[in-house]
Amino acid sequence: QVQLVESGGGLVQAGGSLRLSCAASGLTLSSYAMGWFRQAPGKEREFVAAVSRSGGSTRYADSVKGRFTIFRDNAKNTVSLQMNSLKPEDTAVYYCAASLIYYSDSRPKYNYWGQGTQVTVSS
Numbered sequence: 788q789v790q791l792v793e794s795g796g797g798l799v800q801a802g803g804s805l806r807l808s809c810a811a812s813g814l815t816l817s818s819y820a821m822g823w824f825r826q827a828p829g830k831e832r833e834f835v836a837a838v839s840r841s842g843g844s845t846r847y848a849d850s851v852k853g854r855f856t857i858f859r860d861n862a863k864n865t866v867s868l869q870m871n872s873l874k875p876e877d878t879a880v881y882y883c884a885a886s887l888i889y890y891s892d893s894r895p896k897y898n899y900w901g902q903g904t905q906v907t908v909s910s
Contacts, residue, residue, distance in 0.1 A: 789811075789813040790811070791899055791902075793807060793809050793882065793902065793903060794807070794808050794809075795808050796881060796906045797907070798907045799907070799908055800908070801873060801874055801908055801910050803873050803908070804870060804871045804872075804873065805870045805873065805906060806869050807823070807881055807883075808868075809821070809865060809866045811865070811866070811885065814899070815864075816864045816865075818887070819886055819899075820886045820889055820891070821837065821857075821883060821886070822835075822836065822838075822884045822891070823857060823884075824884060824894065825879035825882070825906075826882070827879040827880075830879075832882070832894060835847070835868070835881070836868060837857065837892060838858065838859050838866065840890075842858060842859045845857055846892060848892070854873075855868060855869065856871075873908045875908045875909065876908075877906060878906060878908050880905050882900055883900075884897035884898075885898055885899040886898060
């Protein structure tokens with residue numbers, strides 16, 4: 788059974804940092820591109836960042852470019868999202884997801900999803 792479990796969320800002041808982690812089980816992470824998405828209350832789930840199978844290629848939403856970094860450790864079956872210079876508008880539930888296809892910014896391209904972790908940024 789495939790499981791993606793996010794951790795590392797919490798409450799942080801604007802300008803602060805958090806690192807989210809996603810631990811995968813039931814699959815070989817190196818076979819999947821990985822992505823992070825987020826969903827704020829009353830809004831649709833949106834793309835944040837994605838990384839290729841090898842970790843050599845990444846892509847980011849314009850809203851987080853230069854502040855967030857996605858990286859992976861295939862040996863440990865984990866993918867992480869380092870979030871710096873956080874803003875109140877980054878407040879959301881953050882989800883990691885696994886794709887057999889591509890490190891896409893499109894939700895339908897992802898096969899598996901975690902349950903999410905809450906990130907709250909206070910002003």
